[in-house]
Amino acid sequence: MEAVKQGEASGLEVEVLGGRNLPAGGPSAATLRRWARRAALALGVARGHLAVHVVGEEEIAALNGRFRGKPRPTDVLAFPIDEGQGQPAGPPAELGDVFICPAQAEDLVEVVVHGVLHLLGMDHEQDDGEMLALQEALLRGRR
Numbered sequence: 001m002e003a004v005k006q007g008e009a010s011g012l013e014v015e016v017l018g019g020r021n022l023p024a025g026g027p028s029a030a031t032l033r034r035w036a037r038r039a040a041l042a043l044g045v046a047r048g049h050l051a052v053h054v055v056g057e058e059e060i061a062a063l064n065g066r067f068r069g070k071p072r073p074t075d076v077l078a079f080p081i082d083e084g085q086g087q088p089a090g091p092p093a094e095l096g097d098v099f100i101c102p103a104q105a106e107d108l109v110e111v112v113v114h115g116v117l118h119l120l121g122m123d124h125e126q127d128d129g130e131m132l133a134l135q136e137a138l139l140r141g142r143r
Helices: 029-042 057-070 108-119 130-140
Strands: 002-006 010-018 048-054 078-081 093-102
Touching: 010 029, 010 130, 029 048, 029 093, 029 108, 029 130, 048 108, 057 078, 057 093, 093 108, 108 130
Parallel strands: 010 048, 048 093
Antiparallel strands: 002 010, 078 093
């Protein structure tokens, strides 16, 4: 799988896997990395590692069916790991994986931000609008 990494100097490593699946004329892997970092930093996460996987409809439908019981394609899925680990004195946390499907997304930057916010514990189905408000605030300047 193709991998593009954000430099480790920042303390937050973001990999984009499957960048060859990005649509021509759409955002680059570097752009997706930058927005994933912005979303994490907005929640105070400055250390760790996360991966953004760019996948097709068949793969995301299989994941959605297996883990959410909804065997159909979707735009984004997030799978956190190492929750509560990676304290400042310890090694950087393995934050998890965000899967995005360009064929199901109108705005890949928005789905990356959305996925990272979910990955880091936010849930718009459970909160009082905080997640979507933060997402909108993060994206406001680019529109």
